[in-house]
Amino acid sequence: MTETVQPVLPTGGPTALSEYTVRTIDVNRTDKMGGETVEALKGVSVSINRGEYISIMGPSGSGKSTLFNMVGGLDKPSEGKVYIDEVDIAQLDAYELAWMRCRKIGYIFQTFNLIPVMTALENVMLPMIFAGLNTADAQDKAFDILKRVELGHRIKNKPMEMSGGQQQRVAIARAFANDPTIILADEPTGNLDLNTGKLIIELLRGLNKEKGVTIISATHDHKMLAVSDRILWIRDGKVDKIQRREDLKIEEGTIEGAHGESLH
């Protein structure tokens, strides 16, 4: 339980704290589907900066989800390396992966994914319990985080008794429970109306600044793209282009893609 695995540093990589939270090097991913080999990713190399707010974009089937899952430690590459906090995730066993998901990564889902049988407070406490925190400390900490997302008054409510926006805020509080390095947000505004989505984005952006956590999101929401530091475009399993926010042309809620086509 106390044994540790030293971070596996990439060959020739830096020995000090890297400025990258996630790096992928020539990542390939092939899947067998019905006897046919499908290449989901073809040599993707991206580096995500510490504290960055990055959005991954791409049409469905582009490999976007595969890459997203990989940088979140949910999937492993067929070839190439994925480093999360300079640790090669392919080297980790099930216990280490679970530890990593628990401590280093916070997940936010399109469908909120709160545990329906638990109250808001218990939902936020769950990752802390998994991290081995005792109940009293977890309660205090969870309450603090819920207050931060302005749900201090709803800690006793079950997900079913809350609105979508409130549920997503609980989910965000849960993602931040163990002070992760990375927040992985999968279409966090996908199931929310315009205004609620805006509030969620502001909250995420605020927490990103406040805690210096890296936020990686897969999204189609233009409001989300607008606050991103960078946008990573994936097409046909490759990195199509990487845009900085300064370079974005945002006009009346539409964003022009690399090839001039609208992304709706």
Add this chain to the structure above:
Amino acid sequence: MTTPAMNQSPQPVQRQVKLPLTKAVEIAWKNIRMRLSRSLLVTSGIVLALAFLISIQTTESMMVGMRTWINEVPESVAFDRLRWDVMRLTSEGKPLEVDLRNLSRGVKLKGNPVPFDAGKAFGSSLPEIQKELGELPGTPDELLAAFATKPEAVEKFKAWLSNARQLPEARDRLTAPQRLAADMKKNGVPTTPEEIESNRIQTRWLLGLALLVAFVGILNAMVMSVTERFREIGTMKCLGALDSFIIRLFLIESLFQGIVGTVLGLVVGLGMSALALTSTYGSFAWRNVPWSQLGGNVVFCFFVGVALTVAGALYPAWQAARMEPIAAMRVEA
């Protein structure tokens, strides 16, 4: 509240700790309470199967007890026989002379026949005799020894034996085994050893089938509850749950359901078989209840019920544990 992650050096990766069992118990308990209808579905299958199992076992055991009772006249009947003799002799107008040897058929007495006097027979009752002689009925030997030391007790004993109100009751009690045997025959209860054996084999088959059906039902309900909760399981894994924790969660949940379902089933089954036997055989059903055997049946059925439920949850639990955390990302419900 927290230090910004930006300034931290990467923390070496550690191994996820195993949670204490109480946490899994806590979460499993919440799951059952919240998903009561689903739990009841699983539980109802166990209740039915166990009610069936225990009622068949109970009926079988009670039948054995009743057959034994028919064949072995209990000690207390010896007194009834004496009383019956008293009644018969009195009605025939014969002088009452009852042989104390009748106290126990087949047991040889050392003493001489004791004459009974019908004229002085009324007025006394059992408690007084008991007060005089100590516990009644003792063995005939003890009784005779007591009479030898306290001759005045003989009179009271005779009075008790020939208490007019109790004489017809004594006759009923004496004929009870024959009446019960007739009842059982009328109901088609197997009586010969061959019949009993073939009946037992039939029931075993029936029981096996019932338990198999219950097992498949439990398995089905558990598999459904796993498929229903794929996203929840995936989410828990994203939050750092180990496979062993997920397995524990489902096994503990099934353990709870197994215990509740089995206990309910036992109560229902015992109640139903008691009711059925009482309505058919009246108080005969309760004459010679093999309590220790019934207790054994209850313990056996409890373990069968719980084991069946947990066994039914093994595969679904393993299935849930193998679920990838990516399952949490799936959008379709």
